Amino acid sequence: MVVAWISWLSLFSIWSLLCTAIEDLQVEPQNSTVLRGSDARFNATLQGTWQVMTWTVGGSFVLTATPAEIISSSQMFSARFCSSSCVEFTIHNVSRSQAGPIICSVQAGYTPQTAQLSVQESGTVRITSGNVTVMQAQQVEFQCETTAWFPIPSVSWNLNGQAVDSSFYNTTSMADGHFFNSTSVLKIKTASSTKVECMATLPTLKTPQCSSVFLVVVPKPPDWTVLIAVVVSFGGIALLVLLIIGIIFIYKYRKEKKTKLPR
Structure with missing residues (x-):
């Protein structure tokens, strides 16, 4: 019993020393x-x-x-x-x-x-299209490429400094050796000129990497189709009226001329 007690004491001492270490x-x-x-x-x-x-x-x-x-x-x-x-x-x-x-x-x-x-590791960010000029109410597409990042960066978009809802853009990523490249596509329809920004970030980046371009919106030219149709319609009616007046005038002129001839 004494030997067993000493053995248990020794094991407890060793375990205590290991925990202390x-x-x-x-x-x-x-x-x-x-x-x-x-x-x-x-x-x-x-x-x-x-x-x-x-x-x-x-x-x-x-x-x-x-x-x-x-x-x-x-x-x-x-x-x-x-x-x-x-x-x-x-x-x-x-x-x-x-x-x-x-x-x-x-x-x-x-x-x-x-x-x-x-x-x-942070890489580069670039909106590939550059500045874009479109007419009002026209849908436009922007593509942003991030190159040589690790791990996959978080990509987001801003319009005039305001965050864009993620439902308006789609981002895909793929491995390239020891890095990741991403492509994000934004589709918008805007009524006024806008600063477009694409941002990529990592948890260790204090400030996101950013690329920006300008979307210039010009007024849509007036639709002359209706106006032309109205003008043509009125022109046709006026021409028809003039034609009828001319026929009546000629008819009266000939009739008066016949009455003046000697019998």
């Missing part, structure tokens, strides 16, 4: 999403003494830190002590090839901690 090192944030070309930062907080800390990006050791110094393999990686028990690790000018697990390891009993890095 897991809590000794924390990396935050656990998930980070940044825009390509920006900086990604991770904080490692420790409890207890430590000698050597390493950071791994893309399967390669990129930085080593001790309580006395920081050694980096490249200017793309740096670190600073945010407190005696905290190290801030920074990846500068992040590229998409660095997306994935970011591992912090500390020697002497600390369990390695892993964070996930996601990298988004």
